Structure formats: C-alpha cells, structure tokens
Amino acid sequence: xxxxxxxxxxxxxxxxxxxxxxxxxxxxxxxxxxxxxxxxxxxxxxxxxxxxxxxxxxxxxxxxxxxxxxxxxxxxxxxxxxxxxxxxxxxxxxxxxxxxxxxxxxxxxxxxxxxxxxxxxxxxxxxxxxxxxxxxxxxxxxxxxxxxxxxxxxxxxxxxxxxxxxxxxxxxxxxxxxxxxxxxxxxxxxxxxxxxxxxxxxxxxxxxxxxxxxxxxxxxxxxxxxxxxxxxxxxxxxxxxxxxxxxxxxxxxxxxxxxxxxxxxxxxxxxxxxxxxxxxxxxxxxxxxxxxxxxxxxxxxxxxxxxxxxxxxxxxxxxxxxxxxxxxxxxxxxxxxxxxxxxxxxxxxxxxxxxxxxxxxxxxxxxxxxxxxxxxx
Numbered sequence: 001x002x003x004x005x006x007x008x009x010x011x012x013x014x015x016x017x018x019x020x021x022x023x024x025x026x027x028x029x030x031x032x033x034x035x036x037x038x039x040x041x042x043x044x045x046x047x048x049x050x051x052x053x054x055x056x057x058x059x060x061x062x063x064x065x066x067x068x069x070x071x072x073x074x075x076x077x078x079x080x081x082x083x084x085x086x087x088x089x090x091x092x093x094x095x096x097x098x099x100x101x102x103x104x105x106x107x108x109x110x111x112x113x114x115x116x117x118x119x120x121x122x123x124x125x126x127x128x129x130x131x132x133x134x135x136x137x138x139x140x141x142x143x144x145x146x147x148x149x150x151x152x153x154x155x156x157x158x159x160x161x162x163x164x165x166x167x168x169x170x171x172x173x174x175x176x177x178x179x180x181x182x183x184x185x186x187x188x189x190x191x192x193x194x195x196x197x198x199x200x201x202x203x204x205x206x207x208x209x210x211x212x213x214x215x216x217x218x219x220x221x222x223x224x225x226x227x228x229x230x231x232x233x234x235x236x237x238x239x240x241x242x243x244x245x246x247x248x249x250x251x252x253x254x255x256x257x258x259x260x261x262x263x264x265x266x267x268x269x270x271x272x273x274x275x276x277x278x279x280x281x282x283x284x285x286x287x288x289x290x291x292x293x294x295x296x297x298x299x300x301x302x303x304x305x306x307x308x309x310x311x312x313x314x315x316x317x318x319x320x321x322x323x324x325x326x327x328x329x330x331x332x333x334x335x336x337x338x339x340x341x342x343x344x345x346x347x348x349x350x351x352x353x354x355x356x357x358x359x360x361x362x363x364x365x366x367x368x369x370x371x372x373x374x375x376x377x
Contacts, residue, residue, distance in 0.1 A: 001118075002026045004048040006036040006062070007080070008055055016049065016080075016105070023111050033057025037065055040072050041291070044370050047114065052081045052092065060095045067096035071291030071366035076121045078114070080105060132343055155193045162186040217370065221249045222257040223264065224283075231268045231283070240275045242268075245284035251293065252370045255344045263340040263348075264295060266333035267360045271299035274358075291366030296359055303354040313338055313350065337362075344368055 003025045007013040010031055017027035028043070030036035033054040040048070048066070052059035059079065066072040079092045082103045092100050099117050166182045228244060235242035253260065264283070271281045279300040287293050313334055337360075338348045345365045352358040 001046045002028065002044060004028055004030065004036060004039060004045045004050075006030045006033070006049065006054065006059070007051040008032060008053065009051075019105075019107055019110065020049075023114070025114075033059065033062040036062055040066055040075075041069070045072075045075060047118065048075055048077045049080050050077060050097075052079060052083065052088065060091055063092070063095040063097060069290065069366075071369075074121065074125065074367055076117045078117060128345075132345055135342070152193075155189065158189045159186070159193065162189055216257060217252050217254045218257045219249050220246070220251045220253060220285075223253055223261045224285075226261050227264045227268060227283070230265055231272065231281070234269060234272050235281060238272055238275070239277045240272050241278070241280045242272065243280060243282050245282065247285060247287065250371055251287065253293075253364070254368050254370065255364075256340075259340045260344065263337040263362065264297070266337045267297045267362070270333045271297050271301065271358065271360070274301035275299045276301065287369065291369060293364045293366075293369045295362040295364075298357065298359045300357045303356055303358055304350070304352040305354060306352075309350055309352055313348075334360075 001024070003020055005013055005016050005020065005027045006029075007016065008031055013029050013031060017029055020027045025047075028039060028045070030039055034056040036048075036050070036054075037057060039045075050059050050062060054062065057065075059081070063077055063079075066075060066077065076098045077096060078099045078101060079097045080101045080103060081088065081092075084102045089100055098121070099113065101113065162182065162185050166179070166186060169178055169182055224244075224246060228242075231242045268281065268283055275281050281300075282298045283295065284298070285293065285295045334348075334350070341348045341362050341364075345368065347363045349361040349363070350358065351361070
C-alpha cells in the first residue's frame with residue numbers, strides 16, 4: 001500500500017515513514033503542500049497522511065485540491081495534527097478528511113485505524129459500483145423494452161397486412177403465381193421478425209447477465225488487443241484501412257475488461273461497416289491531465305443524421321411515437337457501448353457530420369486508470 005506522508009517536520013516525517021514501513025506500507029514523503037500536490041498528480045497512492053500546518057500550501061487547501069481532482073477524489077485522507085480544537089476538526093472534515101488523528105500518534109493503534117479507513121473506503125467504492133451497475137442494468141432493460149416496442153408494432157402491422165392480402169387473394173380465386181408471391185412476402189416478414197427477436201434475445205441475455213463491475217486492475221492491452229485483431233480482419237474484408245494510435249502499455253484499467261473491449265469493438269465495427277472503400281478508420285487513446293483517459297474511433301463515412309443518432313443512443317422511445325418499419329431489432333452497437341461505458345462511470349460522446357464522418361469518444365474517469373509506477377519512472 002503506497003502512502004503519501006505530508007509534514008513540514010523532516011524528522012517527524014521520517015519517523016512516520018519508518019513506522020509505516022514496519023507495518024508493510026510503502027511511504028512517500030513530502031515536506032510541504034505544493035510538493036505533496038505535485039506527487040498526488042504524478043503518482044498513485046492508496047492513502048494520505050496530512051498535517052495541517054504546511055508551508056506553501058496549507059493542509060486544508062491541499063485536501064480541498066485532492067477532493068476536487070478526479071484522480072484523488074476518493075483517496076482516503078487521514079489528518080495528523082497537533083491541534084484538537086473543535087474548529088480545526090470541523091474544518092478538516094469539511095475540507096474532505098476521512099479520519100482525524102492528533103499528535104503524538106498512538107503507534108499501537110495506528111495499524112488498526114489505517115485498516116479501518118481502508119475497509120471503509122473499499123465499502124464505499126463497492127457501494128458506488130453497485131449503484132452504477134444497478135443504473136446500467138435498469139437502462140439496459142429500458143433499451144430492450146423500448147426497442148421491442150418500437151420494432152414489433154410495425155412488424156406485426158406488416159405481417160397482418162400480408163395475411164389479409166393473402167386471405168383476400170384466396171377468397172377471390174387468385175392464381176397460384178399470385179398466391180405464391182404473397183406467401184413469399186409473408187415469409188419474408190416472418191423471417192425478419194424471427195431474426196430480430198433472436199437478435200434482441202441474444203443482446204438481452206449477454207448484457208443483462210454479464211454486465212458485472214469487477215474491480216480487476218488489468219493492463220490496457222487486455223482491452224485493446226482483441227479489438228485490434230478483430231478490427232483488422234473486418235477492415236480487410238471491406239477493403240478499409242484500420243490504424244491505431246495508442247500509448248505504450250504502462251496504463252492499467254480497473255473494471256470489466258471484457259465488457260469494455262465489447263464496447264470499443266462495437267464502435268470500431270460500426271465505423272468499419274459504414275466507412276467507404278479505401279478510407280481510414282482510426283482507434284486512438286490518450287491520458288488527460290486530470291488522470292482520466294479517452295479512446296476515440298474516427299471514420300470517414302457517411303455520418304449519422306442527428307435524429308437517427310438520438311434514436312441509436314437512446315432506444316427507449318415513447319409509445320406515442322409513430323412506428324417505423326425500418327427501425328429493426330438490429331443496430332444495437334452504439335446503445336450497448338453507451339451502457340457499458342456508463343456502467344464504468346464514463347461517458348460516450350458521438351460527433352457526426354453527414355457526408356463527412358463520425359467520431360466516437362469513450363471517456364473513462366481517473367479512478368478507473370492507473371499507471372504502473374516502475375515503468376512510468
């Protein structure tokens with residue numbers, strides 16, 4: 001466990017570090033608030049012990065900065081100070097402290113206090129992930145119901161019309177050729193309905209049962225390797241160039257890597273399917289200054305009309321809307337990707353211009369991203 005120790009007393013700071021090392025921790029020292037703030041932005045920590053009376057940037061201001069920075073919003077912070085008056089305690093917790101300890105530290109209790117803080121932090125993280133998962137699963141159900149409602153009505157209407165026409169032809173004594181033609185049309189609509197229902201059932205089963213927010217901390221390659229391999233094969237089949245511009249594999253993603261790979265693959269596959277022959281589809285990624293990460297998928301295709309884009313991203317449509325026979329139970333890629341990304345606390349943004357192409361941006365929060373310290377150094 002990496003611990004950021006912040007105190008302007010170098011001797012005391014060293015003493016705390018030695019005690020934490022004896023408890024199995026990996027301390028990193030900072031003697032002022034600005035140095036601690038710099039370390040918090042550049043490195044990964046599991047816990048911070050912060051004194052309030054710091055030069056440069058005082059302890060309360062440092063805590064407020066850490067709480068307002070996405071990467072460290074959930075970092076457990078223990079205030080260790082010689083002051084124990086009510087105003088100081090209120091100010092510390094108001095700024096975002098997790099625990100308040102007074103000097104001198106009771107070393108026999110410190111390990112228990114740290115373990116308690118870490119258990120509390122993990123419990124809060126589990127609760128947040130459970131909430132995200134519940135919201136995502138609820139939206140998935142809405143997607144399934146909305147798409148079924150939107151698509152089954154026109155399909156049923158077409159089937160009914162064909163059946164009525166076939167009955168009328170039979171009553172009027174139509175010849176075999178006319179009957180056969182109408183029967184074929186009826187069969188086409190029936191097959192379309194069967195295929196669509198199978199598509200939706202597979203989607204509902206795969207997503208509703210497998211959308212689990214595991215806290216696996218896996219290298220970036222666990223997400224992108226399968227996507228790139230599949231995309232290269234699909235692009236070659238359509239005579240489209242697929243390129244990547246991804247950072248070196250020093251970044252790690254915490255979450256369900258299989259689901260995140262599925263989200264990216266849906267976006268890449270959608271871009272390749274609509275890209276003109278000989279054009280380029282690009283998958284790129286970059287770490288942002290606040291510690292968050294984005295993937296983008298760019299194509300040079302026909303683009304998506306704004307109304308259609310809204311429908312694709314939000315398939316839960318009102319019952320009062322006019323059914324459309326061309327809005328089938330297929331084309332769930334964007335909706336699936338959106339649900340998976342949101343389940344990880346991220347966002348999916350689609351920017352599209354008709355006849356100019358589309359860019360899909362997956363933005364994952366800083367709490368989902370970490371850097372392998374040895375390689376980063």
